[in-house]
Amino acid sequence: DTEVTQTPKHLVMGMTNKKSLKCEQHMGHRAMYWYKQKAKKPPELMFVYSYEKLSINESVPSRFSPECPNSSLLNLHLHALQPEDSALYLCASSHEGARTDTQYFGPGTRLTVL
Amino acid sequence: AQTVTQSQPEMSVQEAETVTLSCTYDTSESDYYLFWYKQPPSRQMILVIRQEAYKQQNATENRFSVNFQKAAKSFSLKISDSQLGDAAMYFCAYLANTGNQFYFGTGTSLTVIP
Numbered sequence: 588d589t590e591v592t593q594t595p596k597h598l599v600m601g602m603t604n605k606k607s608l609k610c611e612q613h614m615g616h617r618a619m620y621w622y623k624q625k626a627k628k629p630p631e632l633m634f635v636y637s638y639e640k641l642s643i644n645e646s647v648p649s650r651f652s653p654e655c656p657n658s659s660l661l662n663l664h665l666h667a668l669q670p671e672d673s674a675l676y677l678c679a680s681s682h683e684g685a686r687t688d689t690q691y692f693g694p695g696t697r698l699t700v701l
Numbered sequence: 702a703q704t705v706t707q708s709q710p711e712m713s714v715q716e717a718e719t720v721t722l723s724c725t726y727d728t729s730e731s732d733y734y735l736f737w738y739k740q741p742p743s744r745q746m747i748l749v750i751r752q753e754a755y756k757q758q759n760a761t762e763n764r765f766s767v768n769f770q771k772a773a774k775s776f777s778l779k780i781s782d783s784q785l786g787d788a789a790m791y792f793c794a795y796l797a798n799t800g801n802q803f804y805f806g807t808g809t810s811l812t813v814i815p
Contacts, residue, residue, distance in 0.1 A: 618801050620801075627790070627808070627810070628807070628808070629792055629805035629806065629807060629808055630746070630792075630803075630805060632802060632803070635801060635802070637801065642801075643801075643802065675744055677746065679746075681801065683801065688734065688796075689734075689736065689748060689751055690803060691748070692738075692745060692746035692747075693745070694743075694744065694745040695744050695745065697744075
């Protein structure tokens with residue numbers, strides 16, 4: 588099973604709203620990732636969690652707040668977003684160890700900020 | 702920092718024909734992974750093929766094969782017997798053995814002509 592699930596598929600929010608994106612995997616992976624992707628561009632790394640600890644934060648604005656409650660679940664809390672934050676948000680996971688490897692991606696959440 | 706270059710923003714191929722997508726990368730590492738991911742309009746990033754740098758043999762996966770030239774830092778993807786379902790954006794990606802951060806190319810949009 589190489590499935591990463593993400594909910595919701597689509598999200599429309601106003602600039603004053605608070606919402607959360609959810610990502611789940613049951614492959615026993617210990618590294619999980621959030622990416623932001625604009626149309627026709629490659630994914631941009633936002634955050635990396637390794638063994639449920641934040642290991643990489645790519646200078647993401649504080650209006651994005653990640654959370655990793657357990658090894659299978661990753662959340663991205665959104666607050667006071669800007670229209671330019673509208674994008675596809677992808678979650679991924681991979682094995683973590685001496686040799687890191689393939690990332691498996693979820694289907695993404697299409698976010699629109701009005 | 703590692704860089705990955707895909708010099709063909711768009712490519713097209715006739716159904717049943719063969720097409721090759723180019724990718725070059727720059728690294729000072731000797732041990733790393735290279736990947737090709739496919740992202741159809743449905744938006745999920747799907748792993749197409751993976752190559753370990755220490756392996757001399759080129760990876761193959763059904764109709765997909767790579768030409769890995771380590772000295773030239775080149776990693777091209779060949780799609781044989783192209784099908785309509787192959788139409789997608791293709792991203793080349795680099796992963797150092799000691800890290801968990803992917804470096805993506807800018808992508809090649811492949812159109813399959815019936």
